[in-house]
Amino acid sequence: MTLALENVTGGYGNLPVIKNLSFEVPDGQIVGLIGLNGAGKSTTIKHIIGLLTPMQGAIKIDGQTLAEAPEAYRQAIAYVPETPVLYPELTLKEHLELTMMAYDLDAKTTWPRVNEMLEQFRLANKLDWFPANFSKGMKQKVMIVAAFMTNARLYIIDEPFTGLDPLAVHDLLDLVALKKQAGAAVLMSTHILATAQQYADQFVLLNNGQVRATGDLTSLQTQFNLADADLDAIYMAMTREA
Numbered sequence: 001m002t003l004a005l006e007n008v009t010g011g012y013g014n015l016p017v018i019k020n021l022s023f024e025v026p027d028g029q030i031v032g033l034i035g036l037n038g039a040g041k042s043t044t045i046k047h048i049i050g051l052l053t054p055m056q057g058a059i060k061i062d063g064q065t066l067a068e069a070p071e072a073y074r075q076a077i078a079y080v081p082e083t084p085v086l087y088p089e090l091t092l093k094e095h096l097e098l099t100m101m102a103y104d105l106d107a108k109t110t111w112p113r114v115n116e117m118l119e120q121f122r123l124a125n126k127l128d129w130f131p132a133n134f135s136k137g138m139k140q141k142v143m144i145v146a147a148f149m150t151n152a153r154l155y156i157i158d159e160p161f162t163g164l165d166p167l168a169v170h171d172l173l174d175l176v177a178l179k180k181q182a183g184a185a186v187l188m189s190t191h192i193l194a195t196a197q198q199y200a201d202q203f204v205l206l207n208n209g210q211v212r213a214t215g216d217l218t219s220l221q222t223q224f225n226l227a228d229a230d231l232d233a234i235y236m237a238m239t240r241e242a
């Protein structure tokens with residue numbers, strides 16, 4: 001089991017935003033984290049990557065929390081944030097070298113893989129440019145290349161489809177599929193339900209900071225008593241509940 005959330009309550013200051021969350025992201029599976037604006041998707045991700053500490057409950061990767069095994073926990077995760085985080089004074093090449101250092105990657109064997117991805121995302125001729133000045137989609141691509149060069153066991157991608165052009169979405173989904181085939185776990189938060197339905201093996205539906213339902217599409221159809229419904233119809237049904 002790669003990632004497990006066990007009764008996690010957390011938020012900012014003393015105010016709980018996510019309440020008693022439990023779900024798992026197994027090896028070799030893509031899990032879609034689905035919810036309305038403000039449902040708590042980004043807050044959940046911030047707890048998983050260790051930017052926030054749970055008030056209650058535990059988050060474990062391979063059975064260990066961040067506090068129990070900080071280095072192993074951090075190295076297991078590659079994260080693509082919703083808003084790209086880039087250093088204004090570093091070139092694209094320097095950003096990629098920094099990631100290699102952070103993940104203890106061997107530069108000689110990693111660069112060929114990185115160059116392939118840079119070609120794919122049409123960034124290969126921009127190694128000496130400063131990504132802080134790139135367009136939003138190009139910045140996102142830098143974060144994707146940095147995340148997918150690693151040998152992480154768990155990929156966390158926050159709203160991957162909103163700033164990317166259709167070609168880049170396609171390329172990203174290809175990368176995700178390769179990591180999944182190699183046995184990695186993937187957690188993807190998104191509003192693009194048709195794509196989520198097509199690619200995710202399981203879903204976690206968040207509503208007001210709580211898990212409303214988890215499972216594959218068939219299981220959600222049963223839980224919402226909506227035979228043959230697509231994810232969009234199930235999502236709409238959830239929004240009408242509260």
Ligand SMILES: Nc1ncnc2c1ncn2[C@@H]1O[C@H](COP(=O)(O)OP(=O)(O)OP(=O)(O)O)[C@@H](O)[C@H]1O
Nearest residue numbers: 011012017035036037038039040041042043044191
């Ligand atoms: N830094 C913060 N300080 C205090 N409250 C915050 C902070 N960030 C988010 N929140 C609150 O936490 C709740 C959940 O927000 P979160 O960003 O996790 O939602 P989300 O599901 O990712 O939404 P979206 O789809 O809009 O990105 C919201 O009520 C929001 O106001």
